[in-house]
Amino acid sequence: MIIKKKNALLVVDVQNDFCPGGALGVKDGDQVIPVINNIQHKFYKVVATQDWHPEHHMSFAKNHPGKNVYDIIEVNGLEQVLWPVHCVMGTTGADFHPELNIKNIHLIIRKGTNPDIDSYSTFTENDKKTETGLQGYLRGLDITQVFLAGLATDYCVLYSSMDAVRFGFETYVLIDACRGVDVPEHNIELALNTMKNNGIKIITSGEL
Secondary structure, three states, X not given: OOOOOOEEEEEEOOEHHHOOOOOOOOOOHXXXXXXXXXXXXXXOEEEEEXXXXXXXXXXXXXXXXXXXXXXXXXEXXXXXXXXXXXXXXXXXXXXXXXXXXXXXXXXXXXXXXXXXXXXXXXXXXXXXXXEOOHHHHHHHOOOOEEEEEEEOHHHHXXXXXXXXXXXXXXXXXXXXXXXXXXXXXXXXXXXXXXXXHOOOEEEOHHHO
């Protein structure tokens, strides 16, 4: 594999609420942290993202009376999984995990701030139209190659990698630096197959 001089590592949502003990903890989610810390120096730019929701966000099950966590509803024509309250802006749960090295991070993208739409991807909200600004940042720096790590494999990493390919970036997912929710069951396997079928390369950090 040829690593280009101008590349970016996208560190997706390594936040307290997504790690064990958090409101929406991913099993072994904190195990991605030492891997990510050990590879940051290999990249031209490091970008980190945070879910950053208002308390009345439409993705929270508590904001839909009679609905339960993991129910699927339709909101504004889009399918929406209902989640527990998580990563509320300004709370400890929304903070980066304290063991994540943030000294090498050049840009932080906060997503999911609009109460009326969710935002899994680091590039666009779930309407696939409203951009976060990440694409413009990378284009402005002539970056064409991106590597993704973080949480969760079958949601924000999946959607981010699919958008990266859609926008024309050479895209890699560092599988040992990711963990998934696996909701519904077998969702991680489905996500990985979807990535591979769309030209996303699944590699390990040891291959860098």
